Amino acid sequence: MNVGVIVFPGSNCDHDCQHVFQDVLGQSVQMIWHKETSLKGIDAVILPGGFSYGDYLRTGAIARFSPVMGAVKAFAKDGGAVIGICNGFQILLEAGLLPGAMLRNKSLHFICKDVYVKVENAATAFTEACESGQVLKIPVAHADGNYYTDPVTLAAMQANAQIVLRYCTPEGKVTPEANPNGSLDNIAGIINPEGNVLGMMPHPERCAEEILGNQDGKLIFQSLLKAMKVKV
């Protein structure tokens, strides 16, 4: 599989995503500068974490205007698989590829720690290597991960099983205490109605190797490979 990792000015998890796909999963990776306008030959797109354009305005608000975003939108519209992680998720929201918006964390602080998320929908291209209801330990690292949307959209997402990952306790209970940032309905990750675009705040690329003590994140990427029928 040929994975395209988009590099915005200020992206800082681009190398981490490249490392996981290339060195851990043995796929070919192309780093795509934000000024590019074509995604020719790319099988899946990753919008990595970071602080695109410094995030001095609303997170992701400037990155959505980057030239490459036109190509990303077209790619998604054609059914191509897109994953936005952390700042990538925020950019997908700003670009309208996923519904909703991010507020500042409830604590008003940046939070970096392991959290637990429950796989609410294991029948997606990004979770099919997981069991339904499986609890994954994946770290978060963000200041603006407090997901919000209007009640109508939320109800629609719930009805369509678009809420893929929710913050939970280590035992899998979805409680307010397990919610690190105040996110609506404990939302940690969502997909679009078509199921080919995923946005998630936790960083699966940070826990995909034994040497880092946790490989739960690998399941997200393995799901994608499985969905794309790639042999690893």
Place this chain on the structure above:
Amino acid sequence: MSLVITKELIAQHNLTDDEFKKIVEILGREPNLTELGMFSVMWSEHCSYKSSRVHLKKLPTTGPRVIQGPGENAGVVDIGDGLCVVFKMESHNHPSFIEPYQGAATGVGGILRDVFTMGARPIALLDSLRFGGLDTAKNRHIVKGVVAGIAGYGNCMGVPTVGGEVVFNDIYSLNPLVNAFCLGVAQKDKIFLGTAAGVGNPVIYFGSKTGRDGIHGATMASDSFDDQSEKKRPTVQVGDPFQEKLLLEACLELMAGDLLVGIQDMGAAGLTSSSCEMASRAGNGIDLDLTHVPRREPGMTPYELMLSESQERMLMVAKAGKEEECIRICKKWDLDVAVVGKVTGSGILRVLDQGKVVAEIPAKSLADDGPRYERPFSPPGYQDMLTNLNYDALPDVKDANAALLALLESPTIASKRWVYEQYDHMVRTNTMVRPGSDAAVVRIKGTNKAVAMTVDCNSRYCLLNPYEGARLAVAEASRNLACSGAEPIGLTDCLNFGNPERPDIMWQFVMAIEGMKDACEHFKIPIVSGNVSFYNETNGLSIYPTPMLGMVGLIESADKTMTQWFREDGDDIILLGATREDLGGSEYLKVQHSREQGSPPYLNLETEQAVQHCVLQLIRTGLIQSAHDCSDGGFAVALAECCMSGPDQPHGAVVRLTPGRQRNDSMLFGESQSRIVVSAKPAQRQAILDQAQQMGVPATVVGVVGGASLVIYVGGERSTTKTVDLPVATIADRWGLSLERRLSQE
């Protein structure tokens, strides 16, 4: 614009009459205002090390792994596989008091630039912080501002802040310390230096535009504070981590090509220091034309342009003919870039503006011929009063449970989770040991190796005996690395002291240097970079002498990395090393008896080294499950930390100590050195004891991991008195949430 250089003007520039005379001698004439400003920053204590240099020369700086010692932007040490680590620590104390967020943020920015200027990609940051007590709103404001500033800058840069330490003592209320450490990795044969070699080569400015911020920052950092210090806010720079991220990527791209001769960041003293230091190192001169310098606002004078400390700026000397390629790369990263001069053979830094020469100074005189002072030093009259402590007048501990809880809750010992959860400590996916263990460990991708890092200094020990305190700091740093499975390969220092013009402060400094020297020579650890911060004094009150150390260790095989917390119920708990009566200077005396007195703990360097070798051997042979050094709060605190500092559920422990004739408080809370608490499967017990005996290290099985409580019996074999008996949930709560609770007071 001819301006008479008056006595007032000279004094305003913090120059003495003698220093001014020397300037006139060098130039053969009176300087103009721009030149006076340039001399004042370059000859400031901060840039010239005029009070410290004669003593710093005593430190050991060489070793088989050392590629670059002090004198460059950062030190470089070989780690094999064609790679090297590049590291340095630097203070940003003065600005952080005046404006905590920006002061701390730009401190991080500065140390990152020092490292990537050398051609290394930064992979880890650590911070050593000193604050006043948390019962005043002002101190809480400084803590929150500094932590947010470090987070704001480091997180955006995508460089993980993997560790550090925070100590609270009211002596730092008006002089907090912010010392930032950065480590990067580079190819051994791709190190870049700050040199302006090759007459005719173009000098290129890139990065942010130059503004009026931070003018005289270096001079401010070389002065004491008084009640008017807040008015110095305009001398504090404002950081833009996004710009720095672009600068980092642009630099590494520039360095990947065959384009550069030399490169240096514009830190303290900005354009002045970067140009004259690069020229001086190469024995050349530079013609600098300010006309082309990108600027934030019109009407800036040459004086302002040369002294501005606007952040995120770099100066490079390119190979002739490569200008266009350099400019293309800078523009790709949306940076301002301009050719602003060329290298000359004259040895003169000649500054032009709109065709007029506005300054003309021999580069070497500016960079290297600053004054050197052998300042007088003598011990203060109060020194004996500090060390003399009649222990018989202090009652032994009655309620050890209460004493232990009080220690665990004291902000210096309490968990720093509130701090490090605000730092991205995992980005770049190398962090093997996160904040909260003895040392942070990051793997080196593409090899089987890992690097361990720690920052340490017990400044109370240094106050009580600066020589011993500095030796103890080296020993503790090295012990922290050993506990993580690493062998020390190099050291950077950040020497924070009061006013060097006072003989008692100078005495502290000289003694601390001697202590560092002796310990580093014994352990064969080279000091490869560093920084001195004097004048940490407000209204005549100095900080405790704080020679902060950042030590780096190498783990040859990353799978032999060790952490401090207990892993499994049923494991043996073994104490390596011997417990003496070492209550002097302890955190216990401060918390329980409000005394910061006595002699610091006894340290024998040979014993220390034997213990460290022993624990390294035990880790490498896979015999133990955890290793944690005993430091602040002594054995009882170390044991409690072993129980609850791990990422998973806390463990209990049952331990028995047989004190002989020692006081209970010194057994539990004394800070005897050269001690390490290890845990191991019982099946390994004999092998461990044999190994320790062979290496001449005392090793005692003191207890077992398990249960829901931390229980310590102090007394003979059959004693049934539980001197300490606390539910693990209680200690985890008090230790874990103390900082958060104190900081959430309004």
